[in-house]
Amino acid sequence: MEFHKDLSNVGWEKVKRRQLQRESLVYEWIELVGMKQGSSVLDIGTGPGVFTLKYSRAVGNKGEIYALDQSKEALDLFLKDIDGNNKNIKPIYTNAEGSLDPVGKVDIVMITDVLHHADSPVDIIRNVYQHINGNGCALIAEFDPESEGHIGPPLKNRISKEEMKELVQTVGFQIVKEGKQEYEHYYMLLKK
Numbered sequence: 001m002e003f004h005k006d007l008s009n010v011g012w013e014k015v016k017r018r019q020l021q022r023e024s025l026v027y028e029w030i031e032l033v034g035m036k037q038g039s040s041v042l043d044i045g046t047g048p049g050v051f052t053l054k055y056s057r058a059v060g061n062k063g064e065i066y067a068l069d070q071s072k073e074a075l076d077l078f079l080k081d082i083d084g085n086n087k088n089i090k091p092i093y094t095n096a097e098g099s100l101d102p103v104g105k106v107d108i109v110m111i112t113d114v115l116h117h118a119d120s121p122v123d124i125i126r127n128v129y130q131h132i133n134g135n136g137c138a139l140i141a142e143f144d145p146e147s148e149g150h151i152g153p154p155l156k157n158r159i160s161k162e163e164m165k166e167l168v169q170t171v172g173f174q175i176v177k178e179g180k181q182e183y184e185h186y187y188m189l190l191k192k
């Protein structure tokens with residue numbers, strides 16, 4: 001299938017099914033960032049929110065989840081799945097390349113499978129840097145161009161690890177952990 005950055009050729013129900021197929025990744029991500037009861041989390045590019053619901057459960061009613069997406073349609077689909085158990089979720093409709101001021105500072109920022117859809121990944125990473133508490137962290141997970149291409153975007157539309165390292169280091173982040181994951185993914189755990 002042709003790749004459209006804004007996913008306009010896919011449809012949000014299909015994006016949701018794809019999230020469900022990759023659901024196992026989210027447990028590793030939660031562990032990597034040390035998400036726990038009471039954590040404040042900014043989830044950039046929530047999409048239909050399959051993973052965001054897991055974050056909501058992990059942080060409990062003392063925590064908070066900012067579910068941010070530039071697509072109102074995607075967030076509206078997500079909001080249909082929210083009930084009284086997810087009062088800690090605050091949806092934010094905005095482009096993460098612009099100001100993130102409604103969010104304030106958080107403990108953890110999740111940026112999973114978003115940056116290859118963005119027009120300017122570096123602007124998102126720069127904004128994230130400003131919105132993390134001093135001892136907080138950010139997790140980037142992306143499809144790896146050095147893999148088979150059986151799942152996910154075409155290899156040519158992926159961001160390589162080397163390119164990503166340069167982007168995050170330009171902004172001032174330190175990479176404290178990195179690795180490969182199933183479903184052709186790599187991750188980087190970032191701290192200030």
Ligand SMILES: C[S@@+](CC[C@H](N)C(=O)[O-])C[C@H]1O[C@@H](n2cnc3c(N)ncnc32)[C@H](O)[C@@H]1O
Pocket residue numbers: 007015019044045046047048051068069070071074094095096097111112113114117118119124
């Ligand atoms: C493929 S989905 C990924 C959803 C989820 N994070 C995951 O790991 O499956 C990419 C999402 O990022 C959103 N997105 C892309 N660029 C964005 C930006 N600049 N600001 C906010 N959301 C953005 C898209 O609207 C879409 O919902």
